[in-house]
Amino acid sequence: MYQTLLATIGPLVLLFAFIEWRIRRKESKNRKLRAQAEKLGLDQPVSLHPYVDPQKCIGSGACVAACPEKNVLGVIDGRATLINAASCIGHGACAASCPMDAITLVFGTTKRGVDIPRVSPQFETTVPGVFLAGEIGGMGLIRNAVEQGRQAAEAALASLCGTKQPDVLDLLIVGGGPAGISAARVAQAKGVDYLVCEQEDPGGAVLHYPRGKVVLTRPIAFPGLDPVKGPRLTKEQLMDILETAAAPVNVRRRAKVVGIERGDGHLTVELADGETLRTRRALIAVGRRGSPRKLGVDGEQQGKVIYRLLEPKAHAGQDVLVVGGGNSAVESALMLADEAGTTVRLSYRGDAFARVAPETRERLDAAVDAGRVELLLRTEVQRIDLDRVTLHGPDGLIERPNDAVIVQIGGTVPTAFLRRIGVLVDVHKGRVVERDEA
Numbered sequence: 001m002y003q004t005l006l007a008t009i010g011p012l013v014l015l016f017a018f019i020e021w022r023i024r025r026k027e028s029k030n031r032k033l034r035a036q037a038e039k040l041g042l043d044q045p046v047s048l049h050p051y052v053d054p055q056k057c058i059g060s061g062a063c064v065a066a067c068p069e070k071n072v073l074g075v076i077d078g079r080a081t082l083i084n085a086a087s088c089i090g091h092g093a094c095a096a097s098c099p100m101d102a103i104t105l106v107f108g109t110t111k112r113g114v115d116i117p118r119v120s121p122q123f124e125t126t127v128p129g130v131f132l133a134g135e136i137g138g139m140g141l142i143r144n145a146v147e148q149g150r151q152a153a154e155a156a157l158a159s160l161c162g163t164k165q166p167d168v169l170d171l172l173i174v175g176g177g178p179a180g181i182s183a184a185r186v187a188q189a190k191g192v193d194y195l196v197c198e199q200e201d202p203g204g205a206v207l208h209y210p211r212g213k214v215v216l217t218r219p220i221a222f223p224g225l226d227p228v229k230g231p232r233l234t235k236e237q238l239m240d241i242l243e244t245a246a247a248p249v250n251v252r253r254r255a256k257v258v259g260i261e262r263g264d265g266h267l268t269v270e271l272a273d274g275e276t277l278r279t280r281r282a283l284i285a286v287g288r289r290g291s292p293r294k295l296g297v298d299g300e301q302q303g304k305v306i307y308r309l310l311e312p313k314a315h316a317g318q319d320v321l322v323v324g325g326g327n328s329a330v331e332s333a334l335m336l337a338d339e340a341g342t343t344v345r346l347s348y349r350g351d352a353f354a355r356v357a358p359e360t361r362e363r364l365d366a367a368v369d370a371g372r373v374e375l376l377l378r379t380e381v382q383r384i385d386l387d388r389v390t391l392h393g394p395d396g397l398i399e400r401p402n403d404a405v406i407v408q409i410g411g412t413v414p415t416a417f418l419r420r421i422g423v424l425v426d427v428h429k430g431r432v433v434e435r436d437e438a
Contacts, residue, residue, distance in 0.1 A: 023075075030074030034083040041355045044112045045082070047288070048090030048105050048138055051430060052080045056102035063094035063103060085109075086355075091141050091218075107138055107428035114138070115415045118424045118436065122159070123152035126424040129267055129280065130260060131156045134179025135205065135287045136414060138428075142178050142206070142238070143220045149179030149285055150223050153186035156281040168266050169193050169279035174257045177204020180285035181242060184249040185223040195279075197271065199256035202246040205287035206238055207308055256291070260421045284418075289411035295323065299384030305405045309335065317341040319401045321389050323381060324348065324408035330356050330364050332406055337372040345400060347376040347391055381405070 037043045050063070050073065059078040067073055073094060074083040080102075082088070095103040108114035116138045123131045133152035134145040156171055164170065171187050173180045176198030187194035201207065220238075221227035222245040233241075259270035260282055269277045292307035294300060309332040316339040322332050325348035333346040346364075353361055367373040379393040389402040415425055424436040 026074075027076050030076050030081075030083050033071055033074065034076070034081070036358065037084045037086065042084055042086035042357075043082075044109060045085040045088050045090075047114060047135075048092075048107055049082065049085060049088040050092075050094050050103045051106045052082075053102045053104070054079050056100045057098075058100055058102075060099055062097040062099060066093040066097035068093065089141060104431070106430050109430050110432070113427040113429045113434070115413065115425050116428050117418055118426055122155040123148070124155070124159070125284075125418075127260070127262065127422045129159075129262070129282065130421070130423065131281065131283045132285070132423075133183060133283060134175070134177060134285045136175075136284060136418075143218055145177070145179040145285075146182040146220060146222060149182030149283075150186050152179075152283055152285075153183035156283055157187065157190060157192060160280055162265065164193070164280065165266070165278075167278060169195055169277065171195075171281045171283060172197065172267075172269055172277060172279035174269075174282065174284045175204060175286035176200075176202040176246065176251050176253075177206065177285060177287055178242065180204070180283075181246045181249065182222055183283050183285060184251070185225075185245060188249055189224060194250060195277070196249060196251040197255040197257050197269075197277075198251055198253055199272075199291065201253055202251055203239055203242050205289050206235060206242065207310070258417075286414055287411075288413060291412050291414075292407070293410050293412055295381050295407055295409070297381050297383055300405075300407075302384060302386070304386075304403065305384060305407065307407050309406055309408075312336050312339050312342075315339065315342055315404055318403035319343045319345075320404045320406065321345045321347060321381075321400065321402055322406045322408065324410075325350050325353055325355070326408065326410070327356055327360055329406075329408040330360050332408060333373050334360075334363055334367055336406075337367050343374075343401075344372065345374040345376055347379045347381060349378065349380050351378050 057079045059075050059080065061075055063080050064073045064075060069087050069089060071084050072082065072088045073080050092105050095105055107116055117125055117132055119125050119132050119137060123133055125132050131152050133148045160170060170192035171194040173183050173194065173196045176196050180196055181202060184194065184196045219227045219229045225245060228241055256272040257269055258272050261268045266278045266280055267282050269279060269282060312335045315336055320336050320342060322329050330353060333344050336342050336344045364373065368375050376391060376393065379391040379398065381389060382392050383390040384405055387401065388399055389405060391398045418425055426436050427434040
């Protein structure tokens with residue numbers, strides 16, 4: 001009988017032991033990934049992200065499986081936790097999959113607050129007549145930003161009342177990214193007088209994504225166009241969709257909005273070149289990146305200085321300096337290094353790339369070892385001339401031949417602009433919100 005019992009229980013004991021070993025092995029891997037993210041400074045989420053209630057979580061792992069980004073969430077000590085917060089894109093599939101409703105989507109953390117403009121359920125800010133949609137309002141997912149742009153435009157136009165003056169627009173849209181283009185298509189379909197002001201080219205923050213980056217894993221639908229399904233869409237595929245969506249709408253390029261003031265029954269919008277426009281409603285649909293941050297050095301105004309890499313082939317055979325220490329800068333340097341005859345230099349003021357993904361750093365190390373990229377750490381650009389660039393490093397001034405400079409040092413967050421025009425902006429720190437005073 002003992003042998004029969006052992007034959008019955010033995011396999012179960014082995015099965016449970018194997019399962020326990022698998023769980024502990026996975027948790028050990030998750031701990032290492034979390035420690036690595038903390039070391040690289042990738043432990044803080046960029047925007048919307050999950051908060052896991054430890055009192056409700058049962059460690060089912062459903063949220064881990066639901067996340068398309070992978071290695072964002074992991075189970076440690078029987079509870080789900082963020083192990084690579086910086087990779088979270090805030091799509092919310094984790095919250096929807098949790099069987100215990102233990103996940104809440106929040107902005108910011110106690111370490112890093114996120115500025116979120118205060119808006120009504122109709123997307124109107126604290127400035128009457130000024131509406132907001134997309135990434136600036138915390139809606140980081142492109143698919144959701146497109147939908148929010150549509151809803152905000154409909155709400156803004158539905159609020160119109162009174163008689164329109166001939167020289168006043170019905171709707172002025174600030175930003176030609178996914179949310180702005182979606183809003184413009186709504187305005188066009190309704191036959192109102194509208195204009196999109198875009199400081200660069202239509203596409204918004206998508207223009208700054210690295211080549212080949214997967215940006216969509218779920219269908220996207222602009223107003224009046226059939227939904228586009230993936231299963232995965234790259235930056236280039238999304239730009240094709242954006243160009244199709246933007247083709248028929250009224251977009252003014254190189255038109256940066258620097259101010260909005262309330263007038264007598266309308267809003268006065270000031271552009272960077274001094275021109276003013278009048279509109280009954282304004283919809284701000286800019287990205288959280290805002291305007292590209294500049295170096296502020298002599299020679300930066302030259303045409304050879306750009307702030308995003310659109311086509312590496314255009315720089316084939318040139319001497320190119322890339323400035324920056326983030327993923328975008330390193331990816332740009334690597335893509336340029338793939339072009340035959342191109343001399344690539346990468347300047348970064350720090351002494352290590354702390355916030356660059358491990359696999360990207362490995363590729364950079366290989367490119368440096370192979371002589372395809374010259375790495376200039378602890379250097380800062382001092383001057384840009386027609387045929388060369390001067391940097392300051394640990395041992396003094398450094399001069400290098402140069403045909404093009406690509407600056408990728410982040411952007412200026414548009415919070416100051418919003419506050420300047422009167423919009424209240426609250427600071428979200430996870431479940432705690434520090435409210436702006438009126």
